[in-house]
Structures are given as C-alpha cells and as structure tokens.
Amino acid sequence: MNRNTKHTHIFQPIRVGRLTLKNRIVIPPMMPCLATPEGRSTTELAAFMGRLAKSGAGLVSFGESSIDMDRAYDHIATLNLGSDLFVPALAVAVEEVHRYGAKATIELSHAGALAYEVLLNGKARISPSPAPDYIAPLYKGHRVEEMDQAMIDQVKQNFVDAVGRCVQAGFDMVSIHSGHGWLLGQFLSPSFNQRTDKYGGSLENRMRFPLEVLKAIHDAYGDQIALDMRVSGHPRLPEGMLPDEANFEELITFLQAAEPYLDMMNFSAGFIPVLETGEYMIPSYLLPHMTNAEFAEKAKPHLHIPISVAGSFVTVDEADEFIAQGKSDMVGMGRACLADNEVFIKAEQGRDDEIRPCMRCVYCAGRIQPPNFKSIRCAVNPLIGRELEYPDMLSMAAKKRKVMIIGGGPAGMEACQRLTELGHTVLLYEKGPELGGMLHTASAQSFKQDLVQYMRWMIRQTMECNAEIHLNTEVTEQLIREVNPDVVFVAVGAVPLYPAIPGMTRENVAWAGDVDTKKVKVGETVVIAGSGLTGTECAVALAQEGKKVILVDMVKPEDFLKGTSGLVILTLVRLVHELGIEIHFQSVIKNVTKDSVTYYDEVTQTEHTIRCDNVVNALGMTLDKDLVERLGSVVPQSYLLGDCSGKAQNILTAVLDGFTYSKRI
Incomplete structure (x- = not known):
C-alpha cells in the first residue's frame, strides 16, 4: 500500500479462498457488448478489460456471460461459455487483466424465462414454471417451457462445463449469478416458482436447484478456481407488490446453505422480471449514493466468507469508510473506473483531486441494454470502448498549432x-x-x-x-x-428556443434553466411546456418543493423521455407518479395569458385551459x-x-x- 494514500482500508490485501487480492476494490460485472454476435471474445474486449485492470483494482470481473449456446443467452454481443472453441480468445483477455496485477473473474448466468428471443433460434425459453402474469412486457409473448428433470440436470451440467472452460481460460474466480431474477433466482422466487415437486413450494425445495448447481461446481472445480455468488439483497419491487419476495430471513437461510460451496458472496439488488426494479441495479444520479450498501451490512454478521457489494459507490472515500466500519470486506466500483481509468492508482498515490468524477448519468448502461446492444461508451471519458483506437491516450501532435x-x-x-x-x-x-x-x-x-x-x-x-x-x-x-x-x-x-406561441414571452413565462438555478421564482401552480429530460427534471424539482406541476407536450406517451437512458426513465416515471405530476401528452399549447395556459388535445380534439401562476419553457435550445x-x-x-x-x-x-x-x- 502506498504511504501517500489516505484510504488505509480499501488498499489492504485480502484472502479470498485460494486467492490473495492486492486490495479490496472489485470492478463488478459490466457488459461492454464487445464480443462477437455468437459470444466469442475479441481484441476490443481484451483491450477494454485491460484498461479496467490498469485502474489498479484488485479483482476485475468480466460482464454477465451465458453458460451455454442453447437457451441461456440474454444479451447480444456478450460472452458465451457454451463451447470449447471460445476458450483461446477468452484466454487472451484474461492475460490482459493479469498483466496489470489484477485477478480475473467472470459472471456466469442463465436467463431462463428472460432469455432474449432473437437468440433462441425458435426454441422456447425454459424456467421452473410458466412465466407469471407480472413479467415485464419485454419478455411476454414468447413460449416458456417448464423444466423437467432432464432439463434441470442438463443446465446443471452446463454450469459445470462453463466453469471448466473458465479454468482453461485462466480465470482466478467465477461468479454464479443467482440474483436479479435470472434462472437460479427464478427457482428461489416464491412468486415465480410455482412447482409442486421437490424443486418448488417450501424454501428448502426452492433453493434445492441453486444449491445443486453450486455443489456440482464446487465438487468439480473448487480446488482449481475461487467461487463467488451474486445475489439480490432485496428485489426492490414497488411497494405492496409480491411482498413474499422481500423475505430477508429466507435470503440469509439460502446464503448460509450456499456458504460451504463458496469463497465469496457479492450483493446487488433488483428483480428483472419487474423492469421497474432496474433503477436499483445500476442507480442513476436520481438515487442516493451507496444504494445497496445496507444489504451487505445486514448480511455480514451471518456469514463467514468475504462479501462485496456494488451499487453507486461513487468515490473511493465512500468505499474506504464502508470497509473501515466493518460493513463489507470489499466494494464494487464499476462506473467510477469508466469515468477515470486510473481512479484507484490516483487514490492510492494520494492524487484524489485528479480523479474524474462519474456523473451517474448511466449513459454507459443505456447503450448496452436491449434493444440497443451497442458497445459501451462513457459520457465523460471518450476513451471507453475505443481502447484500440487510443491505446495510450493521445500521442503528442507532430505539428504544434x-x-x-x-x-x-x-x-x-x-x-x-x-x-x-x-x-x-x-x-x-x-x-x-x-x-x-x-x-x-x-x-x-x-x-x-x-x-x-x-x-x-x-x-x-x-x-x-x-x-x-x-x-x-x-x-x-x-x-x-x-x-x-x-x-x-x-x-x-x-440559447433557449422560444416558439411563436401567443403569450410565450410574457413576464410570467420563464426559461427552465432560470427556474432551476432560482434566478426566477415561480408560484404554487406551474405549467411546463415540454416533457423532455429538461422539463421532467424541472417538474420533479418543483414538485419536491410542494408545487403543483403540469407538463404539456406534443409527444405520444410511448415517446416520453425518448433518447434518455432507460434507467433514468424508470426513476423519473416513478417520481412523476409519486409526486402527482400531471402530464398532457399529444397536446399543443395555443396561448399563454397572465394566469392561464390553453392547449389543444389532439386525441380528443378538444381545447382546455389550465389556471396557473407561471409557465416554464422547456422546449429545447437552438x-x-x-x-x-x-x-x-x-x-x-x-x-x-x-x-x-x-x-x-x-x-x-x-x-x-x-x-x-x-x-x-
């Protein structure tokens, strides 16, 4: 540990099973969508993983990867461990991580009923039970086949074979994904799993298959590679929805039963079958820092192996303090490493002021999510995803200007x-x-x-x-x-765009930027023209102050916040609902007076007037x-x-x- 650092806890080494990590920083799984369509590693992926390792982290995770080429796949352009043919290219990427003194792990998963339809080649999805009614629209409309014993045994073997390929590729650890509502989580779920055989019903039965998978992996490779498991500390479901899912005592019972087969556990949150919970898997600027920290803290007294947690640990200060308080053994910091590829080196050398902060805009995650599947980028660090184009930052210009x-x-x-x-x-x-x-x-x-x-x-x-x-x-x-x-x-x-609407230049009309900065004060009832990101954020801020806010926009409901990252949309939609903000879609403002706004509803073809104190212009810039x-x-x-x-x-x-x-x- 460098003497110049003030972070005396996070830069301590730690023993995890057969491994010694140089520090307690984990770069959690982030899908860069840099693999080939069939799931083979590429030189771009190797370079990206190397840049993450160069940050100074002790453990670097390859993003969520499918265990087979049959029905486990959930994302295009992510890694697949379903064939020995993929091992040589993957080994190159692992070597790139090792080159910088980091250990390499990979998250292995099976999507179950959430597999991506395009990748199934006409096959049905598989799951412990038929998909429940509450499953997100993204996953509706495709046949789900209930797994019989032969399927269960095959998936178990596929997990084992995938781990074997990870051993061949030189990984130091594998992480079995049992959270977020993927297949193992579907078996654990009391609402998703409706089986009546030995794999359904009681907690003992529901956790049988995940435990069988862990035991099979442990028995086959536990002496050759460290084993980790990812879980959701909480499903984060909307209040009152599926209350049985949020049983922390059941989770602890499962973790204690799984502990003999593992060297480490890591905590996240969320339940993908209900997409609204996605905002807690990769929290945006609208949520607090350290969003999921409480779950690691609550679980730690019940476990005897190292634990880690991820979810908006934005600064090294936060992570170091959390470990210092004994609430976790390690901390996952992914987006901080995207924003600044030398974040942990700078922190260890006492150069904290040089670290480029992450804005938590979740642009990175928005690019890779369905249906985009675009290669990863960062809003504040143009080097991300362009490692081959800019391997050593920028070289000096040949001609000075x-x-x-x-x-x-x-x-x-x-x-x-x-x-x-x-x-x-x-x-x-x-x-x-x-x-x-x-x-x-x-x-x-x-x-x-x-x-x-x-x-x-x-x-x-x-x-x-x-x-x-x-x-x-x-x-x-x-x-x-x-x-x-x-x-x-x-x-x-x-400059602000002011369309030719009668009254739009009146004294009671203000630009959204002036309202946000408090240069202009508004009354108790406010109409905002424009429901884009600027207008909606302004509406949320005003509603949080207790104002009555009405958004008026020409867009259709399905185009609300179009172009904004889906994770930000999830939180904003929730806040709009919770704060009682009205939205009139497909409506055109016709006139503004000193105390009202008149708009035309294009659906009903009727005109309406809203009494208000102020109008806010959030119609864009030019x-x-x-x-x-x-x-x-x-x-x-x-x-x-x-x-x-x-x-x-x-x-x-x-x-x-x-x-x-x-x-x-």
Missing part, C-alpha cells in the same frame, strides 16, 4: 485539456466570470450533486492545464484577427446562427463544437467533440 477556443463549457474545456496534452498553444476565451458554461445550469437541482462534482473537476483541470485562460471576455471577429490563431474552436453553446457564422468564418480552419454545432445537446456530445476535434487538427 496555436488554437483559440471560444467558450468555456464542457466542449471548450475538454478541448482545452486535450490540446495542451498534445503540445499545442491554447488560448481559451469565456465571456462569463467562470468556466463551466451550461454545466452550472444543468447541475443546479438538488439531485445533481454528481454533476456538480464533475463540473468542479472539469473547471479545476482546465484552469491548471497550462492553457491561457481569459474570463469575462466576449470574442469578436476583430479579437480573433488580433490573436491570429492557426485554428479556432467555436464552442459558444446554445444555436445562435449569426454568432456562430461570424466567429467561425474568420480563420479557415474553424470547427463548431458542442451545442452550437447543431447536434444533440448534451454533455456526451460536447465532451466527444472536444476530444475528437483536438485529435484532428
């Missing part, structure tokens, strides 16, 4: 940092008194503290990156000529074309970055523009 950046928002700041790394001379101009741009507005709400930390980090890194920073300076064409740069990056952001054209036409080599480029307006596109254009010049 003088670059003028106009605008100190996320695009401008990212470009500023990257350009100075490349050795260019950089001058950044910001018309306001501080850097940050729209990040100040976007992070104003109480549930945006993760974004606040990211903004502060970005500002600090930019101010210290050896660029020439000019604040309170509005750039004109004349100033550009005086500076005489080789290259100009125009990153001046966007670029200032005149300004952009003027600033971007002085120097031949000029580029438009971020919001003013006319692309989708979010932090991801801004940061990516700053990164890619810096490399292009």
Whole structure:
C-alpha cells in the first residue's frame, strides 16, 4: 500500500479462498457488448478489460456471460461459455487483466424465462414454471417451457462445463449469478416458482436447484478456481407488490446453505422480471449514493466468507469508510473506473483531486441494454470502448498549432485539456466570470450533486492545464484577427428556443434553466411546456418543493423521455407518479395569458385551459446562427463544437467533440 494514500482500508490485501487480492476494490460485472454476435471474445474486449485492470483494482470481473449456446443467452454481443472453441480468445483477455496485477473473474448466468428471443433460434425459453402474469412486457409473448428433470440436470451440467472452460481460460474466480431474477433466482422466487415437486413450494425445495448447481461446481472445480455468488439483497419491487419476495430471513437461510460451496458472496439488488426494479441495479444520479450498501451490512454478521457489494459507490472515500466500519470486506466500483481509468492508482498515490468524477448519468448502461446492444461508451471519458483506437491516450501532435477556443463549457474545456496534452498553444476565451458554461445550469437541482462534482473537476483541470485562460471576455471577429490563431474552436453553446406561441414571452413565462438555478421564482401552480429530460427534471424539482406541476407536450406517451437512458426513465416515471405530476401528452399549447395556459388535445380534439401562476419553457435550445457564422468564418480552419454545432445537446456530445476535434487538427 502506498504511504501517500489516505484510504488505509480499501488498499489492504485480502484472502479470498485460494486467492490473495492486492486490495479490496472489485470492478463488478459490466457488459461492454464487445464480443462477437455468437459470444466469442475479441481484441476490443481484451483491450477494454485491460484498461479496467490498469485502474489498479484488485479483482476485475468480466460482464454477465451465458453458460451455454442453447437457451441461456440474454444479451447480444456478450460472452458465451457454451463451447470449447471460445476458450483461446477468452484466454487472451484474461492475460490482459493479469498483466496489470489484477485477478480475473467472470459472471456466469442463465436467463431462463428472460432469455432474449432473437437468440433462441425458435426454441422456447425454459424456467421452473410458466412465466407469471407480472413479467415485464419485454419478455411476454414468447413460449416458456417448464423444466423437467432432464432439463434441470442438463443446465446443471452446463454450469459445470462453463466453469471448466473458465479454468482453461485462466480465470482466478467465477461468479454464479443467482440474483436479479435470472434462472437460479427464478427457482428461489416464491412468486415465480410455482412447482409442486421437490424443486418448488417450501424454501428448502426452492433453493434445492441453486444449491445443486453450486455443489456440482464446487465438487468439480473448487480446488482449481475461487467461487463467488451474486445475489439480490432485496428485489426492490414497488411497494405492496409480491411482498413474499422481500423475505430477508429466507435470503440469509439460502446464503448460509450456499456458504460451504463458496469463497465469496457479492450483493446487488433488483428483480428483472419487474423492469421497474432496474433503477436499483445500476442507480442513476436520481438515487442516493451507496444504494445497496445496507444489504451487505445486514448480511455480514451471518456469514463467514468475504462479501462485496456494488451499487453507486461513487468515490473511493465512500468505499474506504464502508470497509473501515466493518460493513463489507470489499466494494464494487464499476462506473467510477469508466469515468477515470486510473481512479484507484490516483487514490492510492494520494492524487484524489485528479480523479474524474462519474456523473451517474448511466449513459454507459443505456447503450448496452436491449434493444440497443451497442458497445459501451462513457459520457465523460471518450476513451471507453475505443481502447484500440487510443491505446495510450493521445500521442503528442507532430505539428504544434496555436488554437483559440471560444467558450468555456464542457466542449471548450475538454478541448482545452486535450490540446495542451498534445503540445499545442491554447488560448481559451469565456465571456462569463467562470468556466463551466451550461454545466452550472444543468447541475443546479438538488439531485445533481454528481454533476456538480464533475463540473468542479472539469473547471479545476482546465484552469491548471497550462492553457491561457481569459474570463469575462466576449470574442469578436476583430479579437480573433488580433490573436491570429492557426485554428479556432467555436464552442459558444446554445440559447433557449422560444416558439411563436401567443403569450410565450410574457413576464410570467420563464426559461427552465432560470427556474432551476432560482434566478426566477415561480408560484404554487406551474405549467411546463415540454416533457423532455429538461422539463421532467424541472417538474420533479418543483414538485419536491410542494408545487403543483403540469407538463404539456406534443409527444405520444410511448415517446416520453425518448433518447434518455432507460434507467433514468424508470426513476423519473416513478417520481412523476409519486409526486402527482400531471402530464398532457399529444397536446399543443395555443396561448399563454397572465394566469392561464390553453392547449389543444389532439386525441380528443378538444381545447382546455389550465389556471396557473407561471409557465416554464422547456422546449429545447437552438444555436445562435449569426454568432456562430461570424466567429467561425474568420480563420479557415474553424470547427463548431458542442451545442452550437447543431447536434444533440448534451454533455456526451460536447465532451466527444472536444476530444475528437483536438485529435484532428
């Protein structure tokens, strides 16, 4: 352990079965969707796993992987352990993890009744029982075959064979997925499992099959590889729904029965058959930090093997304190490692201020989830998923240029940092008194503290990156000529869009950004025009203050929050319901007066009037074309970055523009 670290607990080594881990940091399973369609490892996957291991973690997990090629598969482009043919390529990826001193584990699962239909080649899904009525719409409409004894025995053998292939590939550990409502969890579930034979009914019967699987693996390979099991500490179901699922005493009984076959247990939460619980598997900025910590803390006194827990441990400080208090032996931190690939090295070396914070925007998870299945990316770290393209960050530029950046928002700041790394001379101009741009507005709400930390980090890194920073300076064409740069990056952001609606410029109408930052105070009843992410977040914040909020938008209900990560949508939909926020879909605002809004319902073809104190404009942003054209036409080599480029307006596109254009010049 480095003497410079203040994290004296998490960087202690720990013994897990036959393994000694160099520290107590686990990178939990994250599916990068970098395998081939049939589930073979690739050079891209090996490079991605190597970058995770390079972070300094003690244990690095390969994301959820299927145990067979028959009916276990639940995601496209994830690993499959159903054939010996896949072992050689997988061994290369394991070696890449070992190269950085980390141990390698892999999460093995069978989706059961939740298998992805496209991958089944016409076969039925299998499960302990027919799919229950409450199963999520995503999994309805496909035949589910109740498993007979022969199927049970075959799946058990498939688990054993998959572990054998992991041994061949050089893994140090395997993690058997018994949580989240996958097949083993379906057997354990009192609502899902409706069998009347020895595998159903009582807890003793429901846990029989998972225990048989664990024993078979232990008997075959327990002396060759460490064994771990993942469980849901709580299903996190909506209140009053399936109350028997949340029996913690039953969970402890199962864990104690499983303990003789295991070297470690790790805790998560959620129950995928009910998709609403997904918000707790990968918690977003709308949920508290350390979301699932309580379950590890409650279970630890009942177990005698090391335990780990994952779920929004955002900082190394949080993880270290949790271990120091004896509430867990290890902590899983996945997205923190995506945001900064050197997070744990920096923490151990006492360089905590250099760690790029994770915003918990869950963009990473949104890309890989069905039906997207896109390769993993990170909103704040453009290197993620591009490891082969940028194996060693950015190499120094062959020709040094003088670059003028106009605008100190996320695009401008990212470009500023990257350009100075490349050795260019950089001058950044910001018309306001501080850097940050729209990040100040976007992070104003109480549930945006993760974004606040990211903004502060970005500002600090930019101010210290050896660029020439000019604040309170509005750039004109004349100033550009005086500076005489080789290259100009125009990153001046966007301005609110005000459509031609009668009354939309009245004094009682405010832009959502001004409401969020409290520059404008609103009354007790507020109509928000626009139900996109900006409008819905504004509605939630106001409703949490006790305001009566009504959203009005032209979109159809099925397009609500379209383009937002599904995990964020789950939480926002729940909050909208809990807070009593009204939404009028397929409705067009026709007129705004001093105390009302009139809208036209396109479904019923009727007009309605809502009495209100204020109207909030959340109808989007637009670029200032005149300004952009003027600033971007002085120097031949000029580029438009971020919001003013006319692309989708979010932090991801801004940061990516700053990164890619810096490399292009």
